[in-house]
Amino acid sequence: MTTNLDLIIQNILNPPILFFFLGMLAVFVKSDLSIPQPLSKFFSLFLLIAIGLHGGYELSQSGLTPYILKALSLAVLMAILVPIYSYFILKIKLDVYNAAAVSATYGSISAVTFITGVTYLQSLGVEYGGYMVAAMTLMESPAIIVGLVFAVYFARDKNKKGESEKTNWGEILREAFLNPSVYLLMGALTIGIVTGKNGWESMSPLFGDLFKGILAFFLLDMGLVAAKRMHELKKLGPFLIIFAILMPIVNASVGIALAYFFELTKGDALLLALLSGSASYIAVPAAMRLSVPEANPSIYLPLSLAVTFPFNISLGIPLYYFIINNIWS
Amino acid sequence: MTTNLDLIIQNILNPPILFFFLGMLAVFVKSDLSIPQPLSKFFSLFLLIAIGLHGGYELSQSGLTPYILKALSLAVLMAILVPIYSYFILKIKLDVYNAAAVSATYGSISAVTFITGVTYLQSLGVEYGGYMVAAMTLMESPAIIVGLVFAVYFARDKNKKGESEKTNWGEILREAFLNPSVYLLMGALTIGIVTGKNGWESMSPLFGDLFKGILAFFLLDMGLVAAKRMHELKKLGPFLIIFAILMPIVNASVGIALAYFFELTKGDALLLALLSGSASYIAVPAAMRLSVPEANPSIYLPLSLAVTFPFNISLGIPLYYFIINNIWS
Amino acid sequence: MTTNLDLIIQNILNPPILFFFLGMLAVFVKSDLSIPQPLSKFFSLFLLIAIGLHGGYELSQSGLTPYILKALSLAVLMAILVPIYSYFILKIKLDVYNAAAVSATYGSISAVTFITGVTYLQSLGVEYGGYMVAAMTLMESPAIIVGLVFAVYFARDKNKKGESEKTNWGEILREAFLNPSVYLLMGALTIGIVTGKNGWESMSPLFGDLFKGILAFFLLDMGLVAAKRMHELKKLGPFLIIFAILMPIVNASVGIALAYFFELTKGDALLLALLSGSASYIAVPAAMRLSVPEANPSIYLPLSLAVTFPFNISLGIPLYYFIINNIWS
Amino acid sequence: MKKIEIIFETIYLNRLLDLFSEKGILGYTLIRDIEGKGSTGMKSSDQIGDIFRSNYIFTICEEEKLDSIIEGIRDFIKRYGGKCMVTDVLLITPTVTDQNLKNE
């Protein structure tokens, strides 16, 4: 029987995770290590395409079964629920704009957290469904809309005094559904579905075999960037830091409960938990900066990038799996 | 028996082609997807080196047979013929400078069109010769010289009134034969020939196995860039747009006729047709901008990049193969 | 029996070496070939991580035997000896600052020279130890300290007249031991040791299989950069050029003598010779520019990059191996 | 002529360009991914994602247009942050007479 500690060690003794901490350490010891921005972009484009293509290929093999539809529905449900209840928790300490932005951030997902969970399941030999990539794609956008509706609705009074700034919903919807992450993921997913087995076979030497190596490279970069933002946490106070650690656990637990109730497999349950518990650090922050400039990015970005992300990939994954493992068996 | 439609679908259901259209679509729906320039550069360097190395390796295995010399001679012949007759067609509507620049563009080749044709032949299981890479290399430069000779010769009178700007033939020859594309292709080809089987085996995990994946990545980028230039087509009028679709078909047909007459194999015939029918969008436009600044790049670049290239890789390849298939059998 | 010439040809008919000369040639014939800086960075990060991970993995399999400790000690000894005697040779012609900077450059190592030697040994089928990567890591920093001690000690009098510029040893030590090259190499080595066989298996499709291809790409870039610096050599005079060719031979010979005396294997002896004979062109020049701004980078960089590096990877490697092969047998 | 330089967050580029075309500014030069420090902390070029990244843009315009443009930019900065500077420049055109140079 594997203990909780074994599960953590199994997760941490994984080169990608260790490269993340190597990146963080570089900042703490003031090494000048840096990764130019075009490379970050390359790694993240690569990962999105790879995740999409592989998920699409698996969907092309499995087809759209009732079980899959159930899993996808649960995912969308979580993507709408999480930002709603997060908003009201956050309103305790934050103003309307910041509460809306932070709740949107936590309502959406982190693709890298997701795939770190996938490699964890692979290392344990636990099965999971390729359709969870579709679930992830569906979960990226709703929180942006929910967050914005809150911001617009609850800030009505303030706006009245200022000049009549009409909310440009067209731009916001485009930002929510066509931002580069969502667009590329959907596109690659579709190409994966359409080209099926042949397509995947021609693409897998790049997008399959090299996946873990590129993930390690990208996590090295994320470690650098996350550590550089850490100093901003000091200004945020304990409420938000605690939020950024407890909220993922709460959201993941709600995801696990739903997964249990609707009889998902253990692997799918972990991925739903991770998607629910993870927070966005690329797509949603960009959307919020554009549509809610009043919110302070030095709140929502460091929380997501420098607290929730490291927590999830190091301790969160084994913790959620420990819970699932105990409940399911 | 495969029908024409099957051939098209076989070609289009290819991840690289689909990624090209995914890139175009991103621009049309105004997604912010973008690929930083150093990555474009990486992909194009990669593809040139990979094509060169592999072609060189195959040449090192086959040696220089009379058949190969015949194929190479036909290629050079086409590279000289096409810009000559194109010039006189283009003079109907364009001035000397623009006619020269467009004809040079269409007389030269597009390496990515070529390799898309190669992957198409591979998917059909049709044989072709690695020496066609050498043919491609030989076809890059002549059109630059032909175009320039036209520009200098027919624009003599105009030049007389202006200050005596002497044509710097040294710079132009260097641009024609030593521009980065030609140089790298020739260099990699030579290295491939010299290092033979051992060399290719050590390089193929990068330059062989990952080829299709990188091609997909690069075509995504080309889709973005091509779509961004499309708005310029409106200003060009129907003559040029029709030219950019009909001319590839004409040039490919001449190539097919020569290939048939000189008894090339079906695979080699397709590649000769594609080389003849494709137009340059990197090396020749750069050479023309330098040596014929009077020509308008908003004519020759969009025609090649936003009309001929998409046409060739989607419909041209199966169309030319359909013709060849019917004639040869 | 392989002759010396065979050994050279065996080394030169290697795609990575040929790509280096292709890069140099591009500059000499004035082709516009260029590789954007983010790609150089990518290749060098890739190579450092790959070398570290693989060395760490091999160390995890071998453990730390007395033989390995012996090899590591010899490496450190060479890293301290070389800059000391180099300094006094260089003082014949150079001032304190430049002598210190050049001797630090030659006391440290070039990772790419090292791995070119490794691929050479592989092509000959000669065994060598993965722990030599640890030896290399240990050899990077000491020369920086030695060079600086010389600069500070022998330049005391000069400094007295100027404003009292205290040497910032904290910054210098960080630069010596935590510069990006050393940091990443140490980090990857550690991750390789900690994650062992499983870790390496998940990373090797990227960092193992693609190694030679990326090395070829990086050497193409180094060829371009080295050739661009060559014109600076004219100003340096014969003493320094001769130094840059003879010194590697001397240092390698001392390394070979030590290796023979302490009974290292032939493969390890070649790598020790190469590490001793190679000169740094990234980490040490950066450290010197920071801590000895009085030294002229147009002396130490071109010597290392445009003379010693090309010499070592083309003629040095087979020469040193020829010597070893004759002595050991 | 006047040179108007603006430093602003990358993410608001389209809005600034919209403002430019509203105000009849037809030409500009843009440098992406610069870095900087100011009252809102550090902007660096090696972010993951587009937050905390800056661009630099400048436009040369006639003095008559200046007031109207500056007004728009002031609103922009009030809402989205950033810095704006104005300097005098002499624009060299192929047709300008040498006289202009002397009179600057």
Added chain:
Amino acid sequence: MKKIEIIFETIYLNRLLDLFSEKGILGYTLIRDIEGKGSTGMKSSDQIGDIFRSNYIFTICEEEKLDSIIEGIRDFIKRYGGKCMVTDVLLITPTVTDQNLKNE
């Protein structure tokens, strides 16, 4: 001193540098791959190939040299397009006296 700023198409870089050395300009600073919009449409940095890409260069020179340089640049722009601006600057050198600063 005068600061001469030029925006030009990347592809003509060598020709501009030739012009500089012809005119005795020994120092310059260059920023590659900028973007911009003007009468000849958009120049962007994410092209495939070198067409429609721009560079930015500036050089500080003595006022006496200005006329001759500007004349060369005017011809350059006439033939190859681009924009050029001139401003007054004070060059700080390690040896300059504080007097200069006051007199600007």
Added chain:
Amino acid sequence: MKKIEIIFETIYLNRLLDLFSEKGILGYTLIRDIEGKGSTGMKSSDQIGDIFRSNYIFTICEEEKLDSIIEGIRDFIKRYGGKCMVTDVLLITPTVTDQNLKNE
């Protein structure tokens, strides 16, 4: 206000930023990896490693601070090389009155 522009070797960035904070400069804008030529030869952006690479930085400051800052920069340049220029600029702030524009 004054605009101080400095071109310096990449490797000395931290030392220049230290100087800035010593002198009370709180804001600056930085463009990395520019290229250039001067008395110390070519600096290009496609080096391997950090030697022979340049950055460009500018800071807007009040005229009163200028002398003290320039003095620091002069020492910096004497030791580490580089170039520095000063120009007059008008800083547009959200609160400045239109009066300022006219009076420049």
